[in-house]
Amino acid sequence: MILLRSLLYLVSLVLTTLILAGLLSIVGWVLPYRQRCRIANAWGAVNLWCLKYFCGLGYQIEGLEKVPESGAIVLAKHQSAWETMALRALLPPEQAWVLKRELMWVPFFGWAAATVQPIAINRKAGSKAARQVIETGIVRLQQRRLVVIFPEGTRVAPGERRRYGLGGALLAEKSGVPVIPIAHNAGSFWRRRDIRKYPGVIKVVVGDPIPSAGRKAADINRDVESWIENTMSQIQ
Template structure:
């Protein structure tokens, strides 16, 4: 009962934060350089991590923080929960562009804020056209020094389950030659897929060493990333504690 109450309070606070930060990004932020909008988005992530800690007792720790990219790179991350879509804004450097589903851009305020930052919205049913868009636009943004964030599973996958990893991010790595940084975590244990409840505890985030994709085929990059992520996830706690 207490978990549900705390989770409901946080949910209301999160919605309020989207309104405040989202409107700030699309109003004042649009009059400022892109770097200011990036920092505002990062501040939104940090604010929500603090709210989760204070309201829900949900914390996190990063293993391998020295591997967090400071230059342009392709971050391929496990996707279990809504948590990582918030937390990575604060954990990674502010200059981020995300590969995300096109439908998110239609959401009031949140979608407007996404559009104010150079993300890569794709139609997941577009097949090769979507992959081409990822490679072309992703390469442009990498050349600008930005981090490209992608969830290769494409959608949230519950802890203990596996889903086929998509090849879009790997093709971007193969064609662009920028380093790949894999990330694993167990956020789905504490904030379940499609769940309201946020259980207290500490989420473990593991950052792998960057690797150079030059000379490696996209299919092999995918296998390398998937193997590392899934092996790391298996080592992490599988229940709140």
């Protein structure tokens, strides 16, 4: 039954992506930026509803009020595909995501993503990619947007650890804006490389803003990793 429900959800995900991403790809460029972001957020919200309807998988979020409308860096745990749609839906609309550039080549999804102006990087480029995150990230922050980054760089299974990249912390050091850490246990229900989505309630916790003004990236990164991983130990 879990497999069947998961397959039905997969069909709904494909359909909603074709419809909403297709719409955004076609008309997004002539819409005001905030309206494009609202369509992108609607895609995330619709898929959260479908996930609850088909798979019985909901979520509970704590501390969402700590996220400002703009001008902050969000550093979030990365365990599954769930957070890529959930954070899109739950956070304020004007978001600039740091993502791998290969996603921009995916038909419909990538075309739609381009309309909301993400920071698409070549993860193999090393220091060049880090400079891109800093330079473009500062521009996006000045445009009053949230910059959303997964510091682990890839999905990490529950109970496992991966080094946190410095890109987000370097952007915080250079810009002086606060960092909002987010922890969640989505990987316990939506596992990497597994089509099955297990019923339950995903717990999401938003932490207090971590100051960055006058601080070094390594110190900021250490605080972010410490808060996220300590919180993960409580909600896994």
